[in-house]
Amino acid sequence: MIKIFQSEFFKLRKKLRTWLGPLLIMVLVLIAFPLSIDISQYDLNRFYFSIIVVALLMISFLSTEGIFLEDYEDGSLEQVYLVEQDFYKFVLAKVLTFVLLIGVPMAGIGSVFSILNGISINEVPKIFFMMFLSNLLLFNLFAFGSSLSINKGAILGVLATLPLALPIIILLGRGVRTIQYGIGFEGVMALMVGSGLLVTSIMPLIISATLKTHLE
Amino acid sequence: MFSSFIHRFSSPKSYVEITRKFFPYISLFGFLLLLIGWIWGLAFSPEDAVQGNSYRIIYLHVPASIFAQLIYFFMSICALIHLVWRVKLAAYLIKSAALVGAMITFIALFSGSIWGIPTWGTWWQWDARITSTLILFIMYLGIITLHGSFSNLEKADRLMSILVVVGVVNIPIIKKSVDWWSTLHQSASITISEGASIDSSMLYPLLISIFGMGLTLISLGILSSKFYILTREKNKKWVQSYV
Amino acid sequence: MSLITANRISYTINNKKLFHNLSFTIDAGSALHIKGGNGSGKSTLLRILLGITTPSKGKIELLKPNTKITYLGHKNAIKNYLTPIENLKLIFHQSSLESALDWFQRLGLSRVQDEISANLSFGQQKKLALIRVLAAPADLIVLDEPFVGLDDSSRNLLNKYLQESISKGSSLALTSHIRPEIISKELMLENFSND
Numbered sequence: 001m002i003k004i005f006q007s008e009f010f011k012l013r014k015k016l017r018t019w020l021g022p023l024l025i026m027v028l029v030l031i032a033f034p035l036s037i038d039i040s041q042y043d044l045n046r047f048y049f050s051i052i053v054v055a056l057l058m059i060s061f062l063s064t065e066g067i068f069l070e071d072y073e074d075g076s077l078e079q080v081y082l083v084e085q086d087f088y089k090f091v092l093a094k095v096l097t098f099v100l101l102i103g104v105p106m107a108g109i110g111s112v113f114s115i116l117n118g119i120s121i122n123e124v125p126k127i128f129f130m131m132f133l134s135n136l137l138l139f140n141l142f143a144f145g146s147s148l149s150i151n152k153g154a155i156l157g158v159l160a161t162l163p164l165a166l167p168i169i170i171l172l173g174r175g176v177r178t179i180q181y182g183i184g185f186e187g188v189m190a191l192m193v194g195s196g197l198l199v200t201s202i203m204p205l206i207i208s209a210t211l212k213t214h215l216e
Numbered sequence: 217m218f219s220s221f222i223h224r225f226s227s228p229k230s231y232v233e234i235t236r237k238f239f240p241y242i243s244l245f246g247f248l249l250l251l252i253g254w255i256w257g258l259a260f261s262p263e264d265a266v267q268g269n270s271y272r273i274i275y276l277h278v279p280a281s282i283f284a285q286l287i288y289f290f291m292s293i294c295a296l297i298h299l300v301w302r303v304k305l306a307a308y309l310i311k312s313a314a315l316v317g318a319m320i321t322f323i324a325l326f327s328g329s330i331w332g333i334p335t336w337g338t339w340w341q342w343d344a345r346i347t348s349t350l351i352l353f354i355m356y357l358g359i360i361t362l363h364g365s366f367s368n369l370e371k372a373d374r375l376m377s378i379l380v381v382v383g384v385v386n387i388p389i390i391k392k393s394v395d396w397w398s399t400l401h402q403s404a405s406i407t408i409s410e411g412a413s414i415d416s417s418m419l420y421p422l423l424i425s426i427f428g429m430g431l432t433l434i435s436l437g438i439l440s441s442k443f444y445i446l447t448r449e450k451n452k453k454w455v456q457s458y459v
Numbered sequence: 460m461s462l463i464t465a466n467r468i469s470y471t472i473n474n475k476k477l478f479h480n481l482s483f484t485i486d487a488g489s490a491l492h493i494k495g496g497n498g499s500g501k502s503t504l505l506r507i508l509l510g511i512t513t514p515s516k517g518k519i520e521l522l523k524p525n526t527k528i529t530y531l532g533h534k535n536a537i538k539n540y541l542t543p544i545e546n547l548k549l550i551f552h553q554s555s556l557e558s559a560l561d562w563f564q565r566l567g568l569s570r571v572q573d574e575i576s577a578n579l580s581f582g583q584q585k586k587l588a589l590i591r592v593l594a595a596p597a598d599l600i601v602l603d604e605p606f607v608g609l610d611d612s613s614r615n616l617l618n619k620y621l622q623e624s625i626s627k628g629s630s631l632a633l634t635s636h637i638r639p640e641i642i643s644k645e646l647m648l649e650n651f652s653n654d
Contacts, residue, residue, distance in 0.1 A: 007549050014540055075534025078511055079591070082530055085510075144382065148375055152365045160358040160379055163351040206382060213374045216512045369473050451474050
């Protein structure tokens with residue numbers, strides 16, 4: 001398992017545009033929003049968080065587009081199957097690598113932008129943790145979408161799985177409100193941690209079955 | 217033993233032959249029940265004390281909402297059967313049911329919007345139940361699009377089944393949304409555990425409409441699935457002699 | 460001693476039968492050459508043997524537990540954005556890397572070791588992909604058109620390696636339009652098609 005994880009980390013690190021690109025796009029989107037409105041008319045602090053949440057959603061599916069495409073097209077998936085007889089460890093390693101190299105920095109960027117828009121610096125660990133857990137859920141889900149569409153383009157995978165991501169967004173929005181109002185954070189976090197652990201352990205099984213279907 | 221039972225009754229040919237016998241009765245009975253329910257509800261039920269005559273849309277909206285979810289649930293059972301026992305017929309039924317499900321979900325959303333104007337003063341409200349129903353509609357479209365994207369139809373069947381099973385998590389969210397989130401939406405008029413919260417003069421035509429719509433949708437599903445089976449199995453001898 | 464038995468294998472795609480009622484065995488220390496025209500299902504049959512593709516009917520049985528299999532298909536399974544050495548380090552554990560590097564030199568790839576794999580020629584990429592098979596002794600070697608793109612010396616090296624492996628007890632299943640020099644049983648897929 002460690003070797004698989006090291007291989008995936010090594011490969012992703014080499015593909016600069018795959019992990020750096022989404023992070024830069026996220027920064028640009030978060031900058032673009034205030035530029036598109038008359039900020040003297042609106043209290044940006046009140047709804048800027050929603051923009052960060054939507055940016056997380058978009059960048060998550062952008063980042064995981066083609067997560068399995070390269071391995072499918074160059075024949076590596078078949079070789080993994082021959083050795084492992086399923087894709088569980090491979091998928092888990094790949095998704096966790098993406099979460100670490102892309103999801104964690106995304107949570108960091110989101111936290112920084114929330115400070116810039118009025119959130120107290122004391123709340124930053126909570127925001128970071130909440131965004132990290134959201135990314136864990138979203139990356140798993142959109143990796144499933146990518147595995148469904150594999151070489152049919154990102155639109156298909158996103159269309160198939162974006163509806164399933166919306167409850168995660170509802171949960172994230174609720175988490176944001178608990179931070180803004182100062183109550184109920186622990187409950188929402190417990191739900192997110194539980195969901196994150198459950199999804200991270202089950203989703204590789206589902207993705208594994210999907211990838212096997214493509215190989216057939 | 218269960219596996220051989222499944223395989224014995226899962227031949228597309230048997231399905232087409234059996235449904236051909238029952239289709240006229242199901243469709244006629246369903247249509248009649250729907251007609252009775254709607255005429256009773258639209259013309260003979262009393263006005264609602266608060267909503268006046270605008271409530272009468274429930275005879276379309278409520279059955280449509282119920283079946284929007286039930287059809288997906290049916291699809292998820294078929295998906296499990298297809299994934300576990302590799303029954304082709306189950307995949308054919310998912311594909312056919314998805315079309316019917318998308319249609320009825322759209323009707324639920326549209327009729328709900330029409331009802332919203334006199335009731336809430338708005339075409340749309342971002343509450344949990346309506347939003348979940350919209351999400352369900354998009355899920356149906358996603359399933360149909362996913363299946364249509366692959367030229368290898370056996371692969372498409374399996375991928376579609378996997379997506380349906382994963383998506384079924386949305387159904388309890390819709391059902392429980394009235395309890396989980398505070399919402400503008402009317403709480404469920406009929407629940408299994410607590411009984412109806414509307415008067416029997418309105419309840420009976422509603423129940424008749426629900427059953428009528430159920431049978432009508434089953435007959436639509438039979439038509440859709442028969443056409444699809446004949447298309448998919450067109451190279452088989454039984455199809456050539458049937459047609 | 461039989462290594463693999465295939466019992467009444469059929470494969471259908473989009474309700475069309477590619478082949479049906481196919482039965483054969485591959486013994487230890489023997490080779491099977493699968494022949495057929497384009498689209499007859501040669502690659503599909505290999506993938507069924509490997510367990511990657513499930514047959515529509517019939518069964519494949521591996522008679523030896525923990526059979527070690529190496530496979531090279533149409534796709535090379537190498538990463539275009541990595542150098543050849545980086546690719547080998549991804550494929551092989553430390554213990555077998557030395558053997559892989561030895562084959563890397565024997566195939567004449569040392570002069571391109573610092574190039575990105577995308578810049579290698581088709582034949583060079585094929586040789587790099589072949590190291591996966593050459594440097595990892597296996598009970599069953601499965602090859603899909605292995606000689607395509609190889610120069611004469613590499614082709615001879617491969618034939619020699621396969622012959623040695625078979626004599627040591629390994630089994631081989633391959634498809635090839637170029638006749639292999641290994642003595643092998645032949646399986647003509649057209650004999651099992653619908654037409």
